[in-house]
Amino acid sequence: MNVLVTGGTGTLGRHVVMLLRQSGHRARILSREPRGHVDAVQGDLKTGQGLAKAVNGMDSIIHTASATRESLAGRAVDVRGTRRLLTMAKDAGTSHVVFISIVGVDRVSYPYYRTKLRAEKVVREDLIPWSILRATQFHPYMELILGGFSRLPGVTAIPFSWQFQPVDARDVARRAVDAVLEGPAGMLPDFGGPEVRDFKSIAQSWLEARKSRRRLVNLWLPLKGSRQVAAGGLLCPDHRDGTLTFDQYLAERYAL
Numbered sequence: 001m002n003v004l005v006t007g008g009t010g011t012l013g014r015h016v017v018m019l020l021r022q023s024g025h026r027a028r029i030l031s032r033e034p035r036g037h038v039d040a041v042q043g044d045l046k047t048g049q050g051l052a053k054a055v056n057g058m059d060s061i062i063h064t065a066s067a068t069r070e071s072l073a074g075r076a077v078d079v080r081g082t083r084r085l086l087t088m089a090k091d092a093g094t095s096h097v098v099f100i101s102i103v104g105v106d107r108v109s110y111p112y113y114r115t116k117l118r119a120e121k122v123v124r125e126d127l128i129p130w131s132i133l134r135a136t137q138f139h140p141y142m143e144l145i146l147g148g149f150s151r152l153p154g155v156t157a158i159p160f161s162w163q164f165q166p167v168d169a170r171d172v173a174r175r176a177v178d179a180v181l182e183g184p185a186g187m188l189p190d191f192g193g194p195e196v197r198d199f200k201s202i203a204q205s206w207l208e209a210r211k212s213r214r215r216l217v218n219l220w221l222p223l224k225g226s227r228q229v230a231a232g233g234l235l236c237p238d239h240r241d242g243t244l245t246f247d248q249y250l251a252e253r254y255a256l
């Protein structure tokens with residue numbers, strides 16, 4: 001199968017590309033900066049540049065690209081960019097898109113999640129047949145937010161009660177590849193990591209793995225989104241699909 005992987009340079013996308021190629025399929029990458037990548041098309045969802053070339057000859061798309069690091073570009077990339085991509089895919093005769101989304105985007109009121117929900121709505125417009133795969137937080141993302149809460153010297157201040165079900169990007173990539181091979185299926189079951197853990201215990205494991213002596217402090221955030229995350233809005237405890245735990249990921253990453 002010929003598959004376009006948008007975001008094929010990202011945390012999830014690079015595993016998707018690897019798995020597709022290992023199983024004998026063609027994986028073409030869409031990237032703004034494709035230098036150093038094979039079978040890659042330079043393009044930008046924000047402007048539409050390169051998208052027609054990227055979809056040309058592709059049977060399916062695994063759409064993982066997202067403005068994860070530019071909050072102001074969210075709508076332009078994720079919502080309008082997805083519509084542009086799927087409109088061109090329709091013209092090119094592409095027969096399936098697997099859109100990667102996040103468990104709980106409809107339960108937690110963060111601006112990025114609202115953007116993802118809007119992008120899901122674009123996918124559901126049926127420009128081309130679709131599947132939507134919602135996953136929980138990837139392990140490197142847990143580290144990214146822990147780093148964000150560790151800006152003060154000597155202290156990591158986090159809401160202890162937030163609950164997560166971190167998942168390995170390789171497990172999600174495997175599910176995404178199966179989904180593209182299975183064909184359009186609409187809304188797929190949520191895909192979660194093997195364990196539900198509170199943020200305090202996740203942070204303790206992280207600090208231990210990094211041999212850090214930072215003090216853990218409970219942070220009270222009087223925000224609706226924070227209460228929703230503490231109440232389990234990002235979890236799918238009935239879908240503990242991932243195989244690798246956060247501690248196993250840390251052991252691998254920090255060679256414990």
Ligand SMILES: NC(=O)c1ccc[n+]([C@@H]2O[C@H](COP(=O)([O-])OP(=O)(O)OC[C@H]3O[C@@H](n4cnc5c(N)ncnc54)[C@H](OP(=O)(O)O)[C@@H]3O)[C@@H](O)[C@H]2O)c1
Nearest residue numbers: 007009010011012031032044045046065066068137138141
């Ligand atoms: N991170 C998580 O915990 C998590 C959890 C569940 C679901 N998800 C979803 O999974 C997907 C992948 O997340 P990730 O963490 O792997 O992302 P990531 O590592 O931040 O990678 C984002 C990718 O998007 C591409 N991209 C960004 N802006 C673009 C633009 N204007 N045009 C074309 N490509 C663009 C980037 O490619 P270039 O820089 O090469 O252009 C990059 O490959 C996202 O849809 C995200 O919402 C993430």
